[in-house]
Amino acid sequence: MFKSALKAISAATLIALSTAAFAGGDEDHMTQLKDIEWTQFGNTPLHLSVLWGDRETGPYGMYLKIPGGFHVGEHGHTNTYYAVTIQGQWEHTRAGKKEVLPVGSFVMQPGEEYHDDACVGPKDCILLVVQNGKGDVLLPQ
Template sequence: MRADKIPYVAEVPDQPQRLGPLWGERAKGPAGTLLKVPGNWRAPVHAHTADYRAVVIKGLWTHWQMDDGEATTVELPPGSYWTQKANEMHDDACLSDTECVILLINDTPYETYMAK
């Protein structure tokens, strides 16, 4: 499928991030999904119900994880990747002035939830 034909949808109402399904259905099982966000966007602290793997396709990204009570972060240019364990709170941001695109891959049903 051509990139301009991917049917992006809002992940959360009134939020700018968009999801473009490539294969599977992430809420039901194995899936690959593109996440597209505007430049200089930062996600709220959140977690997911499944482990996932991610690859930066476009833009400069950063991903924070808690490590012994302190947040660690790394700048991730295109081609970089990370893994995230289920139910671990973390944060993400697009550091670029232009949009970021991330490939998200999950093997089991996957939903996002916010910190309480």
Template sequence: MNTHILQSAPRLALTAAALLGSLAAALPAGAEEPSTAGMEMINPATMKWGDAPASMPKGAKLAVLYGDPGKEGPFVIRLKTPGGYKVPPHWHTQSEYLTVISGALYLGAGDKMDASRAHALKAGGFHYLPGKAHHFAFTKAPTVVQIQGTGPLDINYLDPKDDPSGKR
């Protein structure tokens, strides 16, 4: 066995440590974190909830996480509904991507509100809804859903009498 290599191993380790220390000292003292320009970071405690728009049945709260759902471009919103909340049959011009954050959202396809044909989407569940698809939704318990898509986001009720905004 070559004892010269074994005897020089501690010296080699010391030299490597000194080299690494020199490299670290050579870095700028004010080295900054990578830029966060353009990023959005929002924790639940700092979300700003307000009443959902007049086009939605009363009782829901909405928080805009990204973008402006009323304008062209990408958006992400959260909708918080009480138990027993119902959105009558309607459709949207643009596609939606929906994720249930908490509770359960019951979704059904078609022109009539038929709870027996609704599918329960539980916390963590995902739903893709193509634009112009007729559907309805309801909750049995308080529920939070995240909706993302490309704006402007609209809601077109199949029966104009269901539109809570009074626009017929």
């Protein structure tokens, strides 16, 4: 019971954050997931779609698509992010703790903390990611 209440509070927090960021925009948007326009992230197999805001400066919200079976590798970000699994089985590892996060799961990943991600199973993972600052990737030395 407590876990489901905590998940509901976490999801409500992300929705409140994303609504606040979206409210700053001046356009109405309604887009079905099947109509999302994806952009390849560098020379990786990852794809993203910025839904609102500016990823270069923040705040922003985006979908991140990780191919099924792909392991991202250890990395970090300058700013804390909040994410919800929209599709697939996202595996997130932080401080040595690995957890598979099915659809509806929530993560608050602190900034400047290295972690690892993978999409386990054959289906692509899609995550809703929200950051109040710029979006970047930090690699271990």
